[in-house]
Amino acid sequence: MAMINAKSPIVPKIGRPTAGEPVSLPHSVEDVTIIWFDQNMDESINPDDVEETKTLLRKINDYVLFFSKPEPCLDYIKTVPKEKIFLITSGFYAVEQLDKIHSLEQIDSVFIFCVFRGKYVPLMEKYSKIIDIFTEQKDLMESLATNVELVTKQATVFGLFDGKQRPTRYLTRESASFLWFQLLTDVLKTITASDTKNQGIEEMLKHCQCYYRTNRVELTNIEDFRKTYKPEDAIIWYSKQSFVYRSVNKALRTEDIDALYTFRVYITHLRSRIAYQHNQLRRTCRDAKSNIIRLYRGLKMTNGEISQMIDNIGGLISMNGFFSTSRDIEQAVRFATKPSSRNNVFGVLLEIDGDINLDKMIFADIAQFSTYPEEQEVLFDLSTVFKIVHTELDKTRNLWVIQLSGIVKLFFLDMYNDQCLY
Numbered sequence: 001m002a003m004i005n006a007k008s009p010i011v012p013k014i015g016r017p018t019a020g021e022p023v024s025l026p027h028s029v030e031d032v033t034i035i036w037f038d039q040n041m042d043e044s045i046n047p048d049d050v051e052e053t054k055t056l057l058r059k060i061n062d063y064v065l066f067f068s069k070p071e072p073c074l075d076y077i078k079t080v081p082k083e084k085i086f087l088i089t090s091g092f093y094a095v096e097q098l099d100k101i102h103s104l105e106q107i108d109s110v111f112i113f114c115v116f117r118g119k120y121v122p123l124m125e126k127y128s129k130i131i132d133i134f135t136e137q138k139d140l141m142e143s144l145a146t147n148v149e150l151v152t153k154q155a156t157v158f159g160l161f162d163g164k165q166r167p168t169r170y171l172t173r174e175s176a177s178f179l180w181f182q183l184l185t186d187v188l189k190t191i192t193a194s195d196t197k198n199q200g201i202e203e204m205l206k207h208c209q210c211y212y213r214t215n216r217v218e219l220t221n222i223e224d225f226r227k228t229y230k231p232e233d234a235i236i237w238y239s240k241q242s243f244v245y246r247s248v249n250k251a252l253r254t255e256d257i258d259a260l261y262t263f264r265v266y267i268t269h270l271r272s273r274i275a276y277q278h279n280q281l282r283r284t285c286r287d288a289k290s291n292i293i294r295l296y297r298g299l300k301m302t303n304g305e306i307s308q309m310i311d312n313i314g315g316l317i318s319m320n321g322f323f324s325t326s327r328d329i330e331q332a333v334r335f336a337t338k339p340s341s342r343n344n345v346f347g348v349l350l351e352i353d354g355d356i357n358l359d360k361m362i363f364a365d366i367a368q369f370s371t372y373p374e375e376q377e378v379l380f381d382l383s384t385v386f387k388i389v390h391t392e393l394d395k396t397r398n399l400w401v402i403q404l405s406g407i408v409k410l411f412f413l414d415m416y417n418d419q420c421l422y
Contacts, residue, residue, distance in 0.1 A: 028063040028083065029211060029247045029259070031152045032108070034144070035077070036088045037067045053137065060145045061086075062215055070097055077101055082254050084108040084151055086144065091120040091133070102127050109147055113140055128344060150300075150340070152246075184255070185383045188264055200265030201229065207262050208243050218243045234269040235277070235379070238322070239370040252321035252382070267382070270322065274381050277364030282356045293354040295325040295363075295378050298336030300345040301400075309402055310391050316407065317388055323380040325352060325363075331375060336399050347399035352386065353406070354378070360385065361406035 034057060057064045067073035074097070077085060083106050089097075091114035101107055112120055112133040124130045131147060134140040205226055212218035221242045229237065237244045248267060251259035260267070285291055301309075309317075326332055329349075336347035354363055362381035367373045386404040394401050 029243075029250045030061055030063040031084060031246070031250060031253075032061050032063070032086055032148050033080070033083045034061050034064040034086045034088065034148075035067065035073065036064065037070075037073050037093055038090050039068060039070070039093060056137075056141050057144075058215065060141065061148050062212065062218070074101060077104065077106060081106055086111065086147065088113055088140070088144075090114055091116070091123075094120060094123055094127075094130075098123070098127050102129060108151065111140060111143065113137075150338075152241075184257070184260070188260060188267065202226075204263055204266055208247060211247075212243060231269040232273065234266065234273045235364070235366050235369045237266075238270055238379075239366060239377070241371075249321055255320065271381055274322075274364040274379060275362055277366065278356070278362045278381075281363075281365055285356050291355055291357045293327070293356070293378070294329075295327060295352040295354050296329045296332035297323075297325045297350040297352070298332035298334065299348050299350070300336070300340055301348045302344055303346065306346060306348065306391075306400055309388060309400075313388050313391060315388055316385050317404065318383050318385045319380070320383065322382055323384060325350070325354075325378045325380065327365075327376040327378060333397060333399070337397065347397075349394070349397075349399055349401050350404060351401060352404045355406045358406040358408065360408070 036057075054064075065076070067076070070093070077087075081104075085106050086109045087101075087107060088111045091112050094110065094112050098110065102110070107129060110127065110130045112123070112130060113135075114120060114133065115135060117133045117135050120133050124133070131143060134143065205222055208222050209219065212222065221240075225237065225244070238248070239245075244266065247259070248263050248270075250256070251263060281293075285293070332349055336349050338347075355361055361384060363384070364379050366377050366379050367375070370377055385407055387407050389403040389405050391400060391402045393399075
């Protein structure tokens, strides 16, 4: 079992703290934060193995933290309620500490790395977030990579709005958040209109260089972006799923105003290119005399999230970000039904009627720009609003099917603007 030295954490922008000591940590732009906790970290006698482990972890996820004492580890976890944390720990720590943190929403998954698997198997019945118990580093890394990829593809936050609600003071928390994000994207557009391309892009790149300063691959990508980027390339860079994709999506998912301001120019470029490609698609569909394109998205949702959908049929839903879908139903179904180590999620297939004639429904076929054109990806513009039309359980495929459609007018924004929300 590799022992990791806490004096050399894989964290950009910080120095070398004393083992287990609390440090001032930068915000992660990854969808996942990996925390490795082991009380025996400082007793490592195999530095080569330690460095190899660090390299392997960085390939899986750029944001990795190491702790050797429980107090700073627990303190950090409690300060990041919006993060998704993958906790790697020894069996001993799992026995001692999981009762304190297992119920925290930010703890997404727990990976136990130990010498004797059988000793800790009973923990899997007690704690549902334990993915597995590993005795080999290779098996641990493979499981981490699989689950990080799953979360990255899954990382979509949605907001719900009940159209029957009227005065602002009576809004539910979900509806208020929904309206706030719609207004935020409008403000972002206004700010960017007075910006200059070079100033905003360079500000973004300096921010990314600071964050990824220990990641040679991303530093190379950043320099390539600086030398070659044009606004017309916004979709191409987004589809690469490199530093741009991760940073922008994380800022949108967490509604981080500072980060959104940093990426304001690129976000505007991306929206403009989606609108341009949407007009190209509109011409193609008109020639084919068809205005509806059926699109799909496979994902995992908790029972609580599914219940929200069922309870809000006829209501509105918006994704906090650019929303990726596919023309290929089989691919979406495969993802929705993909086995998951989490026992609190269920497969969901979103069926979306993309109407090219609706001014409020902007989407683009980006397969030609994608590294994986076979995915037949169609990308919706930022914070597109859908109506929840129907939900049903498909017992044959063992998944929920949720049908969504576009809307003609965002009447509620005008209504709440009149009430002086801002």
